[in-house]
Amino acid sequence: MKMAWQPQEEGLRQILLLLKESQSPDTATQIAVQHKLEELNKYPDFNNYLIFVLTKVTTEDEPTRSLSGLILKNNVKTNYSRIRPEVLNFVKEACLTDVGDPSPLIRATVGIIITTIASKGELTTWPELLPALCSMLDSQDYNVCEGAFGALQKICEDSTELLDSDALNRPLNILIPKFIQFFGHSSSKIRSHAVACVNPFIIKRTQSLMLHIDSFIEGLFSLANDNEPEVRKNVCKALVMLLEVRIDRLIPHLHNIIEYMLTRTRDGDDSVALEACEFWLSLADQQICREVLSPHLATLVPILVNGMKYSEIDIILLKGDIEEDEMIPDKEEDIRPRFHRSKTHTIKQHPPDNGGGSDHTDDDDDCLDDDSSQSDWNLRKCSAAALDVLANIFRDDLLPVLVPILKETLFHQEWDVKESGILALGAIAEGCMSGMIPHLSELIPYLISCLSDKKALVRAITCWTLSRYAHWVVSQPHDNYLKPLMTELLKCVLDPNKRVQEAACSAFATLEEEACTELVPYLGYILETLVFAFSKYQHKNLLILYDAVGTLADSVGHHLNKPDYINLLMPPLIEKWNILKDEDKDLFPLLECLSSVATALQSGFLPYCEPVYKRCVSLVEQTLNQHIANTQNPNEFDAPDKDFMIVSLDLLSGLAEGLNGHIEKLVSNSNMMQLLYQCMQDPMPEVRQSSFALLGDLTKACFQHVHPCISDFLPILGQNLNPELISVCNNATWAIGEISIKLEGEEMRPYIPLVLNQLMVIINKTNAPKTLLENTAITIGRLGYVCPHEVAPMLQQFVRQWCTSLRNIRDNEEKDSAFRGMCQMIAVNPGGIVQDFIFFCDAVASWAAPKEDLKEMFSKILHGFKNQVGDENWKRFVDQFPAQLQERMSAMYNV
Numbered sequence: 001m002k003m004a005w006q007p008q009e010e011g012l013r014q015i016l017l018l019l020k021e022s023q024s025p026d027t028a029t030q031i032a033v034q035h036k037l038e039e040l041n042k043y044p045d046f047n048n049y050l051i052f053v054l055t056k057v058t059t060e061d062e063p064t065r066s067l068s069g070l071i072l073k074n075n076v077k078t079n080y081s082r083i084r085p086e087v088l089n090f091v092k093e094a095c096l097t098d099v100g101d102p103s104p105l106i107r108a109t110v111g112i113i114i115t116t117i118a119s120k121g122e123l124t125t126w127p128e129l130l131p132a133l134c135s136m137l138d139s140q141d142y143n144v145c146e147g148a149f150g151a152l153q154k155i156c157e158d159s160t161e162l163l164d165s166d167a168l169n170r171p172l173n174i175l176i177p178k179f180i181q182f183f184g185h186s187s188s189k190i191r192s193h194a195v196a197c198v199n200p201f202i203i204k205r206t207q208s209l210m211l212h213i214d215s216f217i218e219g220l221f222s223l224a225n226d227n228e229p230e231v232r233k234n235v236c237k238a239l240v241m242l243l244e245v246r247i248d249r250l251i252p253h254l255h256n257i258i259e260y261m262l263t264r265t266r267d268g269d270d271s272v273a274l275e276a277c278e279f280w281l282s283l284a285d286q287q288i289c290r291e292v293l294s295p296h297l298a299t300l301v302p303i304l305v306n307g308m309k310y311s312e313i314d315i316i317l318l319k320g321d322i323e324e325d326e327m328i329p330d331k332e333e334d335i336r337p338r339f340h341r342s343k344t345h346t347i348k349q350h351p352p353d354n355g356g357g358s359d360h361t362d363d364d365d366d367c368l369d370d371d372s373s374q375s376d377w378n379l380r381k382c383s384a385a386a387l388d389v390l391a392n393i394f395r396d397d398l399l400p401v402l403v404p405i406l407k408e409t410l411f412h413q414e415w416d417v418k419e420s421g422i423l424a425l426g427a428i429a430e431g432c433m434s435g436m437i438p439h440l441s442e443l444i445p446y447l448i449s450c451l452s453d454k455k456a457l458v459r460a461i462t463c464w465t466l467s468r469y470a471h472w473v474v475s476q477p478h479d480n481y482l483k484p485l486m487t488e489l490l491k492c493v494l495d496p497n498k499r500v501q502e503a504a505c506s507a508f509a510t511l512e513e514e515a516c517t518e519l520v521p522y523l524g525y526i527l528e529t530l531v532f533a534f535s536k537y538q539h540k541n542l543l544i545l546y547d548a549v550g551t552l553a554d555s556v557g558h559h560l561n562k563p564d565y566i567n568l569l570m571p572p573l574i575e576k577w578n579i580l581k582d583e584d585k586d587l588f589p590l591l592e593c594l595s596s597v598a599t600a601l602q603s604g605f606l607p608y609c610e611p612v613y614k615r616c617v618s619l620v621e622q623t624l625n626q627h628i629a630n631t632q633n634p635n636e637f638d639a640p641d642k643d644f645m646i647v648s649l650d651l652l653s654g655l656a657e658g659l660n661g662h663i664e665k666l667v668s669n670s671n672m673m674q675l676l677y678q679c680m681q682d683p684m685p686e687v688r689q690s691s692f693a694l695l696g697d698l699t700k701a702c703f704q705h706v707h708p709c710i711s712d713f714l715p716i717l718g719q720n721l722n723p724e725l726i727s728v729c730n731n732a733t734w735a736i737g738e739i740s741i742k743l744e745g746e747e748m749r750p751y752i753p754l755v756l757n758q759l760m761v762i763i764n765k766t767n768a769p770k771t772l773l774e775n776t777a778i779t780i781g782r783l784g785y786v787c788p789h790e791v792a793p794m795l796q797q798f799v800r801q802w803c804t805s806l807r808n809i810r811d812n813e814e815k816d817s818a819f820r821g822m823c824q825m826i827a828v829n830p831g832g833i834v835q836d837f838i839f840f841c842d843a844v845a846s847w848a849a850p851k852e853d854l855k856e857m858f859s860k861i862l863h864g865f866k867n868q869v870g871d872e873n874w875k876r877f878v879d880q881f882p883a884q885l886q887e888r889m890s891a892m893y894n895v
Helices: 009-021 027-040 045-055 062-082 085-098 102-120 129-136 143-159 172-184 188-203 207-211 213-222 230-244 248-263 272-284 289-307 312-317 380-410 414-427 433-450 456-468 470-475 482-495 498-536 539-560 563-579 587-632 642-669 672-679 685-701 703-719 726-741 745-763 772-786 787-808 812-830 828-847 854-879 883-893
Strands: none
Touching: 009 027, 009 045, 009 062, 045 085, 045 102, 062 102, 085 102, 085 129, 102 143, 129 143, 129 172, 129 207, 143 289, 143 587, 172 188, 172 207, 172 213, 172 563, 172 854, 188 230, 207 213, 207 470, 213 230, 213 248, 230 272, 248 272, 272 289, 272 380, 289 414, 289 685, 380 414, 380 433, 414 433, 414 456, 414 828, 433 456, 433 482, 433 539, 456 470, 456 482, 456 498, 470 498, 482 498, 498 539, 539 563, 539 587, 539 726, 539 787, 539 883, 563 587, 587 642, 587 672, 587 812, 642 672, 642 685, 642 703, 642 787, 672 703, 685 703, 685 726, 703 726, 703 745, 726 745, 745 772, 745 787, 772 787, 787 812, 787 828, 812 828, 812 854, 828 883, 854 883
16 A cells, blocks of 8 residues: 655654754753644644654654654654544554664664554554564564564563453464574574563463473573673573473473573673572572572682672762762752651560561662662672572571682772672671671671771671671670770761761661660760761761661660750751751651650650640641642642651650650640541551551540540541551551550440451451551450450450460560450350360460469469369369479469
């Protein structure tokens, strides 16, 4: 068919002129061009001109023609539904005619337009496209074959699902075997396209590929040592994905594949090495990892450590040669958005688990994070992550290979080699901790000395590595390591290099979490340093500093409540608070920090509480009003950023918890309770989560203000007992428990049916998180305490889970009130516990030192049970107990 449409000379001249102007560096010209383009879009055949320039005006230079195509692509993307059918057909025909243009740039641009149309109109409305491209693959003209492949590659990446559906008659049955044939093509570009066309179908386990899986794998092996990096990269990518989905097919060849990947992880081309390095991360997820990798560790570990060295390009991007940059303001685009973690009520006194984990630097890939602004995944980070996971699999068996490498790298003359050794030492900390312990008494002082290395990048990574060993440092006598570490880390907090400041602040926050109250003797010195940093830091590091101050407050608690400390710490925080506007997102980390500080300072926060309280209430109110305006008139008003409300609710919780009764006056002079009622019904779970936490804290601090609202609040709490939203459910459960012990039994009685059935579903749920089970058990116990006659009849349905949930928590007030409730319920319904009495005995034995009257209650129940069954039966019953439990019951309760 002849192309009927022809451009008019004048129109063509104008468009060419416009395309030339749009390449001008002058901003004003660019803006003018933008306006003209928008005007021209009103003409129906504007897109005809654009495709004509791209494919037919060969007298123009390639950049101008390509630009014409990119403008067309954007038009298709944004205005697809408004393009007339005859224009679209003209564009489609021109694309298929010219996908084999002699110029690689023009071919690629045509390919982009084809795939944009395909993804918009879905391939279903352009049935001739795939057959046409498929037949072009067999063309003797290289340009036609390569152009068709380029377009097909993009279609395979963009429309993976659709290509594998009945809607198109399953074209993959023809395409996949055809792509595999081209693995042997003489052109490396075509070989690379061919593999890249098949790769998107691996993870989806597409059936047409699975039918040809053996010839696909054979084809990959034939390309393993291709001279073209792009081909090797695609082969590595394919093997990594096959490891995840069809390891069964790789197992016979696994030894050779590992050998191959060892070579590729050292590939001269970094992008190939990175793809190959991903293989070790994937292999680590497989059961057989340990068995198949053991023989290769001695080769792999040195390759990974070598891959952790900064490349020259990394150093340029990181400005690694600039040692002092603290005076250079941060670029706004370098500052990552921070996400607030809403408050969750947990039972505070768990026996410490010695995992010693921490969640400071958004964690461990950030370790490796040389810099968040340049946080692209690269070979260095991938190698470090691989060493980290291997350390967790091989544990101390990794050390015979690694220790000699560490000895060589850690003390190397060249800074970049030494730096990679320090990174490696940090990467293995979690997995190889027990095997590293004998070396730490030498290594830690060496690392502490590296904190004053003359290279900033060495100081920065050393901060991170030391934080990974903080758990051990804190367990040793302070004078040995903790004091020198703290002194040097705090110097790094004030380093003239911003990257070192950031690393030191994050590391110090981890140290704070590990050391907790052990830091109390050094508080003055720590605060002086952190406060000095407020005057020194640029924007980005200020946000990390808030985190370090908040973590300090969480870690030392009320020990911070001393006039000297308060006078040091509060002025700079309040100064920042006064400078920040209500819509500034920097309020998030500052409010989080103040929330921890208010909880720790308790009455010490009183002089500052009124303006802080008022502003939080105002932020909540503003956000709610914006939400209402947006719901009613979405076109006029933007949706608010609810993080402002969530963080404010959490800070109000911190105030209520810290100030306790002192918050009463502030609440009575505000519309807090009405606002809370609205927040509790917000559609966003995080808002409800934080509002239930605040309700629980206000119930404890000033119940007189909560009391009048109970009939509104309790039904909402009951509706939120949905274990699918764990944190919301957890906080709602806790708030119900707090309210129940403040209300008299008579008043609580009507609400029991609203909540009890849901709580029993939660406590019997398999795989529910520990904190949710503990909070639920405590709340059920408290309900049983105030309304035993309503709750006791259900005893048999929850008593076993109740006992197992609460046996693991330490003695505390919450546990006390819950067990009193259990005793009341047993008094009302003793039969409900008969079958699970052994669990009750075990739970009672978990108390270290119950209050005298509670101990008396336990004793009464135990002896009552013993008397009822008789000595003979009781002895048989006690014989089932583990020895430890028998001893404990006999010693404490004489049974």
